[in-house]
Amino acid sequence: xxxxxxxxxxxxxxxxxxxxxxxxxxxxxxxxxxxxxxxxxxxxxxxxxxxxxxxxxxxxxxxxxxxxxxxxxxxxxxxxxxxxxxxxxxxxxxxxxxxxxxxxxxxxxxxxxxxxxxxxx
Numbered sequence: 001x002x003x004x005x006x007x008x009x010x011x012x013x014x015x016x017x018x019x020x021x022x023x024x025x026x027x028x029x030x031x032x033x034x035x036x037x038x039x040x041x042x043x044x045x046x047x048x049x050x051x052x053x054x055x056x057x058x059x060x061x062x063x064x065x066x067x068x069x070x071x072x073x074x075x076x077x078x079x080x081x082x083x084x085x086x087x088x089x090x091x092x093x094x095x096x097x098x099x100x101x102x103x104x105x106x107x108x109x110x111x112x113x114x115x116x117x118x119x120x121x
Contacts, residue, residue: 005030006062007093009086013079015064023065028057028086031094035059044072057086 006029014024039045039055054075061070075083 011082013082026064027062028060031060
């Protein structure tokens with residue numbers, strides 16, 4: 001069995017670039033140990049530990065709409081709801097190895113798994 005290491009996502013609001021284009025569809029890969037260690041040396045993280053997630057996401061998001069480069073400035077420009085979504089998505093794929101949620105139908109009480117991206121952000 002081959003393990004999936006990249007996961008598609010759809011941001012709730014989307015990143016709006018300098019030309020006013022909204023980018024919502026993206027891909028995030030699973031983080032490596034190096035991805036989590038390197039940002040700790042960054043002076044921005046040393047001054048403000050909350051900045052860690054900005055650098056971390058800029059390393060693991062491999063695609064966001066038609067943007068050529070994902071860097072910390074792009075992540076800084078996200079709406080707060082999108083940043084919260086990506087933080088949760090990052091945790092889900094790196095802790096569980098997938099982006100599924102266990103849910104229960106409120107009508108029949110049957111339990112099943114739903115891909116997070118299929119929920120529409």
